[in-house]
């Protein structure tokens with residue numbers, strides 16, 4: 531397999547170039563490539579955060595703001611959601627979905643240096659972002675820092691299919707079919723749909739990620755597989 535993962539000194543720049551290139555097609559591609567399932571995964575992610583009216587929430591790596599919008603519906607008028615992303619083009623797409631809505635503030639910022647005060651949010655949501663950061667441990671430490679005591683982190687991310695045969699089929703889909711379809715839908719020239727399966731493979735599997743969260747100080751760590759483990763939703767409490 532060709533190595534399509536950028537070295538760590540170039541990762542941020544390379545990843546950002548990819549997201550700038552596909553921002554216009556991001557939502558469409560998500561729906562096509564997940565057969566619409568990403569909507570359900572995102573609903574479950576927000577449900578697991580157990581948000582209540584008045585809560586303050588951060589959506590880290592918000593992209594086109596799907597999690598932020600779902601969270602805003604839960605926290606109501608007294609709560610608020612700050613939706614953070616490094617990528618201007620993705621933020622613009624998200625902003626367009628916020629017309630006529632209140633309760634979500636979009637902010638440009640890095641997951642590795644969150645523009646939030648210590649212990650300032652009740653929950654952090656993050657969807658398909660942690661695989662893309664350069665310093666994964668640093669980003670988790672930032673999430674921990676900004677959470678209030680007893681605050682919840684919920685992370686939706688690609689993971690490892692559990693059944694060996696299913697895993698083989700999934701590898702075929704993600705390394706052969708997905709890059710071709712993704713590139714065709716978005717006319718992408720940056721290689722983002724080759725990067726996607728490679729980045730998924732190098733990301734910690736369910737148990738390894740759970741152990742890391744515990745080591746970092748999160749308690750009540752658990753995870754929920756979806757689509758046979760293609761994605762997993764990890765939760766942890768501060």
Ligand SMILES: C[S@@+](CC[C@H](N)C(=O)[O-])C[C@H]1O[C@@H](n2cnc3c(N)ncnc32)[C@H](O)[C@@H]1O
Pocket residue numbers: 545546549590591592593594595596597614615616617620639640641642656657658659662663664
């Ligand atoms: C795959 S998209 C996910 C978007 C959205 N959360 C969703 O679930 O559809 C990943 C997003 O993470 C953002 N991202 C990557 N690295 C980041 C970083 N270091 N800080 C903030 N955002 C980052 C990208 O710009 C991109 O918008």
